[in-house]
Amino acid sequence: MLPEVPERALTELGRTEGGPETLRLLVRDQHTRRLLLLRAVLDAAESAGPGICPAAALTRLREDWALLEEAERLEPYGPAGPSSEPAADATRRNPPSPSPVRALLLHPFIGPWAAEALRLLGPGAGPLSGRDAREPGRALAYIGRLAAVAAARAGVPYALRLTAYDGVLTLPSLGALRTGGSGRGETEVAVVHRRGRLTLRRSGETDVVVRLQNGAGAWSEAAAWTPAYALPGLVPGSTAVPLDDLDPYRTARGGPRPDTLSGPALLDDADRKHWLHTWSGTAAALGLGGERRLAEAVTLLHCLVPLAAPPGSGPDGAGGSCSGTRREAFGAVLSSAPGTATTLAATLVHELQHTKLAALSDMVTLHRATSEARHFAPWRPDPRPYDGLLQGAYSHLALADFFQRSALAATLPVRRDAAWERHARYQAQVGAVLPALVGSSDLTVRGRRFVDRMVEVHERLAEQPPPRGHAARATAYVLAARTLWNRRHALAE
CATH class of the missing domain: 1.10.287 (Helix Hairpins)
Incomplete structure (x- = not known):
């Protein structure tokens, strides 16, 4: 059962505030909804029929789901599991931090991925043909990537095959392999995991060996591998914040984009240094606006998505900026490169209010x-x-x-x-x-x-x-x- 919103929490949020218990209430509710969405995708695939979800895709989904479950069993959410106490009781204390596996399943981009998968598999989806017939399988392939990363994080050895689309195989929270393909092509990649080491094999190409790191990212000497990047926690002891320019679901896929937002950006070393430099002063800038602004950023910000400079900006981004949130991607803030720490702090204050109000509106x-x-x-x-x-x-x-x-x-x-x-x-x-x-x-x-x-x-x-x-x-x-x-x-x- 989803938790009720007490009057105290409604009052705090109406004041654009939110104490620790109130913020945790929003986070727990959104995490519950994220897990329900994951289950809804599995149920939708089971019910879709072979005209939408072919038997081979359904079989593979079941295998990937089983691997996810195995990873979770080996690395549980907490000492007693996620459902060992009523949600109302859990919000009265500091809940244990999610394990790396559970944190992966609660990542902001699971929301937009699940929304797309349900759109492709749901009751309104008719039989597909030609190029469109591959879209449900392509969406469900994301589960395989999650399973591969989760099992590696949990120490589960495996050997499986994943598909790279449009020349890229993204492994969430680890990085991306560039396969050299283009357009809408597909490339099979064999993935073997043993003791924190992934070996990625493509036909006719040199193996790419990737070694897992603590938190986000995985290291490799291969030029074809781009590691995921994360900014340090805002305050000592807080979780690192991914600066994600790799995940295929980080921005809206297809359809109209808000005219106030530019497209996603791909970062080079200079871009990452700029973000890091600006980020290093953001906590202090947030603190000038009140400790609660810093506290809500630490609690609610789970990912930053870099955007390109909007049209009309100068070559260094001067003269324009843009930012936004996506209701289905709770915890993610999209932003063009900020000019100063104060600018980034103001962006976080602005966008995290949208995050709070959207989460509250899901409950009330x-x-x-x-x-x-x-x-x-x-x-x-x-x-x-x-x-x-x-x-x-x-x-x-x-x-x-x-x-x-x-x-x-x-x-x-x-x-x-x-x-x-x-x-x-x-x-x-x-x-x-x-x-x-x-x-x-x-x-x-x-x-x-x-x-x-x-x-x-x-x-x-x-x-x-x-x-x-x-x-x-x-x-x-x-x-x-x-x-x-x-x-x-x-x-x-």
């Missing part, structure tokens, strides 16, 4: 508004649906709080002035949309309590206003944005 119905896009939001040129307005206001409110605290804590005048400017802009933007949020008749009882807590935070921030010039410019900016929006859309809220 906050409103029953339709998806009609009709609301003004001063941070977007297009009309927004109510849920989008709530998401945007929530993240901007957290940024207003973050930059106010940063301004009050700053010692250098130039940094203090820059923080006040950002605070004033976000505070004015949120103030412009709060009436539409509060006045909605679509709010549920708990949703109204949540929005009321947001109003309380906005009023508290107003008790320490920014310098007058910043406030005046922010007000003028929002007024200009509303005037332009009205001219473009002429919609009445």
